[in-house]
Amino acid sequence: MEHNGTKQTPNPEPGDLIEIFQPGYQHWAIYIGNGNVVHVTPNGVGLASSSASSGSVFSGTPTVKKEKLNIVVGVDRYRINNKYDHHYEPLPAKVIVERALSRVGQDFSYRILSNNCEHFVTLLRYGKPVFQQADRGVEAMSAALVPMGVVAAVLSLGLLFSRQRQKQKVQQIWKESLQVVASRDSFS
Template identity: 50%
Template sequence: MLHTPGVPSPCEPKVGDLIEIFRPVYQHWAMYVGNGYVIHLAPRSEVAGAGSSSVMSVMNNLALVKKERLSDVVGNDAYKVNNLWDYKYKPRHINLILKEAHSLVGQTLPYSIVSSNCEHFVTDLRYGKPTSRQVGHGHIVVSFLGEECHERR
C-alpha cells in the first residue's frame, strides 16, 4: 500500500523494513531504523528530500550514507514498505542490521547504478545480498540531467 505524505498510514514501517520511495522518474530505497529515521545511500550532492544527484556526483561514482528523517527523504513523494525479497531470503537479525547500518553512516562509498546503488545498499543490509530488481531486469535509464536512476515499473 502506498503512503502519501500528510495522510495517516495504516502500515507504519518497522525497524529493518525496506522503504521504496517513488520519485517522479525512478525509485529510491532506504532502510527504516526507528523513531522516524531511515538510513540510505545517496549521491554526495543529494539535497534532503530531492532524491536526485548532480552530474558531477554520478560521474565521481561516489555516494554518502546518510541517516535522515523519513519525512525529509520522502519529501512530497509516495512511499511504501517493500521487503521485496523476504519470500526468497531470510532477513538478517535486526541487531546485526542496525549495527552495520549505523556503522556506515557518514561514510562515502562507491556508487554504481549497476552494482552499488541505493537498492543494492539496503538489500545488502537486510538480507546480506546486494540485489536490485530493476537492474536485474535491465530497467535502467539515464535522465536528461545526467542522473543515473531506476525506471519506475
C-alpha cells in the same frame, strides 16, 4: 494513514526496506527506528528531490546518511517493501540497524547497475545485495535492442541483395559487352 494518495504503513519496523517513488525510478532506504532511515545520497545533500539513486544525479561522491524518513521522502510517495523476504531470510532487526549505523558517514562507490541504493539496503537486510531495477533496465534495453537488431538485419540483407543485384547487372553488362565484341570480330 495516507501519504500523497498512497496508503502507508504508519509504523515501519527497524530493518524494513523503504521504497520511495521518485520520478522515473525508486530510491531505497532502510528504516532504523524513531522515524529515521539510512540511505545513500549525494554528498552534502539531504532533500528527497536530490537524494536520487540515478547515476546522473550524483555530482560528488555519494555518502551514506542517517536522516528522518519524512525529509528523505519529501513530496514523493513511499511504502514498506520487504519484497525479497520470500527469497532470502532477513537478518535480525538489531543486526540490520547496527550494520546500517556503522556505514553512516562513509563514502559509497555508486554504480547504477552493480552498487546502487537498492543493493545497499538489501545487503543490510539480507546480507546479500539484490537489485531488481537493473533487471528491469536490462529487459527494457533488450526489448529496445531486439527490434533494432531485426531492423539492422533486414537492412543488411537488403544491402547484401542490392549488392548481389548490382554484381549481377555488372556481370550481365560485361557478358553483353563481350558478346558485342565477339560479334564484331566475327564480321571482320
